[in-house]
Amino acid sequence: MNSRAPENVLIAHGHRLTEPRQRLIAILSQWPSRFSAGELVKAARKAEPPIGRATVFRTLGLLLELGIVERVRGADDSEGYVVARRGDHHHHLVCSSCGRVEDLPLCPVEGRLKELAAERRFQVQGHNLEVYGLCEGCVKADEK
Amino acid sequence: MNSRAPENVLIAHGHRLTEPRQRLIAILSQWPSRFSAGELVKAARKAEPPIGRATVFRTLGLLLELGIVERVRGADDSEGYVVARRGDHHHHLVCSSCGRVEDLPLCPVEGRLKELAAERRFQVQGHNLEVYGLCEGCVKADEK
DNA sequence: CGCCCAGGTGATACTAAGTATCAATTTAGC
DNA sequence: GCTAAATTGATACTTAGTATCACCTGGGCG
Ligand SMILES: [Mn+2]
Ligand SMILES: [Mn+2]
Ligand SMILES: [Zn+2]
Ligand SMILES: [Zn+2]
Numbered sequence: 001m002n003s004r005a006p007e008n009v010l011i012a013h014g015h016r017l018t019e020p021r022q023r024l025i026a027i028l029s030q031w032p033s034r035f036s037a038g039e040l041v042k043a044a045r046k047a048e049p050p051i052g053r054a055t056v057f058r059t060l061g062l063l064l065e066l067g068i069v070e071r072v073r074g075a076d077d078s079e080g081y082v083v084a085r086r087g088d089h090h091h092h093l094v095c096s097s098c099g100r101v102e103d104l105p106l107c108p109v110e111g112r113l114k115e116l117a118a119e120r121r122f123q124v125q126g127h128n129l130e131v132y133g134l135c136e137g138c139v140k141a142d143e144k
Numbered sequence: 145m146n147s148r149a150p151e152n153v154l155i156a157h158g159h160r161l162t163e164p165r166q167r168l169i170a171i172l173s174q175w176p177s178r179f180s181a182g183e184l185v186k187a188a189r190k191a192e193p194p195i196g197r198a199t200v201f202r203t204l205g206l207l208l209e210l211g212i213v214e215r216v217r218g219a220d221d222s223e224g225y226v227v228a229r230r231g232d233h234h235h236h237l238v239c240s241s242c243g244r245v246e247d248l249p250l251c252p253v254e255g256r257l258k259e260l261a262a263e264r265r266f267q268v269q270g271h272n273l274e275v276y277g278l279c280e281g282c283v284k285a286d287e288k
Numbered sequence: 289c290g291c292c293c294a295g296g297t298g299a300t301a302c303t304a305a306g307t308a309t310c311a312a313t314t315t316a317g318c
Numbered sequence: 319g320c321t322a323a324a325t326t327g328a329t330a331c332t333t334a335g336t337a338t339c340a341c342c343t344g345g346g347c348g
Contacts, residue, residue, distance in 0.1 A: 071221070075269075075270075093261065109253060113252045116248060117277065122239075122278070122280065125277040125278065127274065128273070131268055131271045132271065132272075133266055133267045134267040139267050
């Protein structure tokens, strides 16, 4: 049994494994890449039977809190989500051309940040970093 | 003449120095700290004569693009703005207790990020970083 | 198995942050 | 002052998310 499977994480945190939640997880598990709240709402509405908008947002919030999905902002500042592929502290490389999201497991901030903040007497609790640019595929397409 | 004064920056970029813009700049110049779009809209509506909502958003976008204001996300993921105090590349220390925003002029990402991204064949175009924690004042208040 | 109720659902309505349209107004240069 | 182009503000629309509340159901208990 994979204890990192969304269904098990839900249960482990005392949440119920309801039908709408299972169906949303199934939809997400096949999602190719970054998606907006609206896209998920649309997919949920098309399902049979349809899943309500409020439930989609509530479930999205729950999955976010459990680390099953992550919020990732686009280069254009748009909100978006991706299904998480790792549970530890990491950041994202977001392609500004195709929108693909890659995990960046090594945090380029940790060390340096502590010193800088300490000098300012600022007590760091957390940070968030997104890196924008072109993924390998889009760089190649660009060179042609 | 301070060429960094908002009025001059507008003109230098070929924009008109209209009355609503001047009045919005005046309102912003007295803004104590981080503000939301809604707060600015409200202040603009209370002004005499009132400034329209659409104009507030358009002007905010313009000032953002000219670097006169900066978008700063709160620890709770809320959108917000601050009047910029510097024009070069920098980040922000955002107090999760009082909401105050401090500039962090030394970018703790630059060096390390290049190497990491190069290994992944990701061509970096930019990044955005926000640091959350407690400002000096709130740390002290907390200790009591 | 079947009861029961806390937790969850979905319809609806509401808020915040924008964007789009367009007729009416204003700015800035001549 | 005149005029064209930029800007305004009213209105309507979109996306993201929250609040309410009557109804429903998952799953623990007997
Ligand atoms: Mn990730
Ligand atoms: Mn700043
Ligand atoms: Zn790409
Ligand atoms: Zn503070």
